[in-house]
Amino acid sequence: MTGELAGRLALVTGAGRGIGAAVVTALVERGARVLATDLDGAAVAELAGAHVTARPLDVTDPAAVEAAVEDAERTLGPLDIAVNVAGVLRGTHVVDLSDEDWAASFAVNASGVLHVSRSAARRMAERGHGSIVTVASNAAGVPRAGMAAYAASKAAAVMFTKCLGLEVAASGVRCNTVCPGSTLTDMQRAMWAASGADDATAARLIIEGDPATHRTGIPLGRIADPADIAEAVAFLASDRARHITLHDLYVDGGATLRA
Numbered sequence: 001m002t003g004e005l006a007g008r009l010a011l012v013t014g015a016g017r018g019i020g021a022a023v024v025t026a027l028v029e030r031g032a033r034v035l036a037t038d039l040d041g042a043a044v045a046e047l048a049g050a051h052v053t054a055r056p057l058d059v060t061d062p063a064a065v066e067a068a069v070e071d072a073e074r075t076l077g078p079l080d081i082a083v084n085v086a087g088v089l090r091g092t093h094v095v096d097l098s099d100e101d102w103a104a105s106f107a108v109n110a111s112g113v114l115h116v117s118r119s120a121a122r123r124m125a126e127r128g129h130g131s132i133v134t135v136a137s138n139a140a141g142v143p144r145a146g147m148a149a150y151a152a153s154k155a156a157a158v159m160f161t162k163c164l165g166l167e168v169a170a171s172g173v174r175c176n177t178v179c180p181g182s183t184l185t186d187m188q189r190a191m192w193a194a195s196g197a198d199d200a201t202a203a204r205l206i207i208e209g210d211p212a213t214h215r216t217g218i219p220l221g222r223i224a225d226p227a228d229i230a231e232a233v234a235f236l237a238s239d240r241a242r243h244i245t246l247h248d249l250y251v252d253g254g255a256t257l258r259a
Contacts, residue, residue: 001031001032001033001051002031003029003030003031003032004030004031004238004239004240005027005030005031005032005080005081005234005237005238006030006031006032007031008031008032008033008080008081009032009033009034009035009072009076009077009078009079009080009081010027010032010033010034010035010079010080010081010082010083010237011034011035011037011069011072011079011081011082011083011116011120012024012027012034012035012036012037012083012085013037013038013057013059013083013084013085013086013112013116014037014038014059014084014085014086014087014135015034015036015037015038015044015047015054015085016036016038016039016040016043016044016046016047017038017040017043017185017186018183018185018186018187018226019085019135019180019183019185019226019229019230020036020038020083020085020086021036021047021226022225022226022227022229022230023083023085023135023229023230023233023234024036024047024052025227025230026227026230026231026233026234027081027083027234027237028051028052030234030238032051032080032081033051033052033053033076033077034051034052034053035052035053035055035068035072035076036048036052036053036054036055037054037055037056037057037059037068037086038056038057038086039056039057039058039059039086040056041054041055041056044056053072053076055068059084059086059108059111059112059113059115059116060107060108060111060112060115061115062115065115065116065119066115066119069116069119069120069123073123078123078127079120079123079124079130080124080129080130080131081130081131081132081133081237082116082117082120082121082124082130082131082132082133083132083133083134083135083233083237084112084113084116084117084132084133084134084135084157084161085135086108086112087108087109087135087137087154087187088104088105088108088109088150089105089147089150089187089190089191090102090104090105090149090150091146091147091150091191091194092146092149093145093146093148094148097148097149101149102149105149105150105152105153106149106152106153106156108153109150109153109154109156109157110153110154110156110157110160113134113157113160113161114160117132117134117160117161117164117175118164120132121164121168121173121175124168124171124172124173125168125171125172125173126171128171128172129172129173130172130173130174131173131174131175131176131236131237131238131241132161132164132165132173132174132175132176133175133176133177133178133233133236133237134157134158134160134161134175134176134177134178135177135178135179135180135229135233136154136155136157136158136161136177136178136179136248137150137151137154137179137180137181138179138180138181138250138252138255138256139151139154140154140155140157140158140177140179141155141158141179141248141250141256142256143214144213144215145213145214145215146213154179157177158177158179158248161175161176161177162175162177162246162248165245165246166246169245169246174236174241174242174244174245175245175246176236176241176244176245176246176247176248176249177247177248177249178229178232178233178236178249178251179248179249179250179251179252180224180228180229180251180252181218181224181250181251181252181253181255181256182206182218182223182224182252182255183223183224183225183226183228183229184223184224184225184226185226188223203223206218206223207221207222207223216255216256216257217255218252218253218254218255219253219254219255219257220253220254221253222253223253224251224252224253228251229251232249232251236249
């Protein structure tokens with residue numbers, strides 16, 4: 001394999017579909033070997049190939065994560081890159097939010113990031129190099145109606161990743177986050193279906209903005225493809241970003257109007 005990531009091994013969670021699958025493709029195109037993981041073992045198995053090893057993984061299980069990383073380092077080689085993509089969305093207003101939905105959101109979106117990043121960072125720091133990228137959401141920095149559990153858990157993941165990055169910077173490990181806006185994934189389509197609007201109408205409301213939910217539109221006038229997010233992840237994982245750490249990169253077409 002040739003490319004800017006040739007010779008490097010990456011772990012990607014939530015790789016079975018959407019952004020995770022696009023991240024696997026982007027890293028392989030740049031020469032990396034990838035351990036692609038997902039709770040849905042059948043979905044991630046479809047990615048297996050010459051440069052992709054696919055395995056089921058529940059990121060909410062710290063023992064399973066540690067075992068997966070240990071096995072990967074023993075059989076595939078040392079991890080150079082870890083990308084946290086696994087996520088869930090339990091969308092409802094707070095007054096109707098169950099304790100189960102709150103706990104499930106944090107178990108995957110926050111604790112899952114802890115489990116994977118902690119295991120990878122420990123080994124990367126000992127070797128003196130590595131890159132960890134957490135895919136969060138622009139909802140981590142902008143309030144969203146009906147998304148309190150998702151937004152809060154993603155905000156936790158962002159701050160955790162920054163704190164980890166501060167602790168391991170002296171060891172040569174970089175930690176950054178990518179915060180997508182609306183992206184054409186199964187999660188996005190499920191949100192549209194729950195709203196009762198057809199895809200075209202729901203997409204138009206996102207692009208134009210929705211005053212009823214205090215949501216601005218997307219200045220670039222389009223909803224992201226998973227590949228748009230994957231490109232940002234690949235950049236932060238590469239040596240082109242060698243002096244970037246503790247950074248929070250919003251990839252949302254300007255939707256948050258973030259300074």
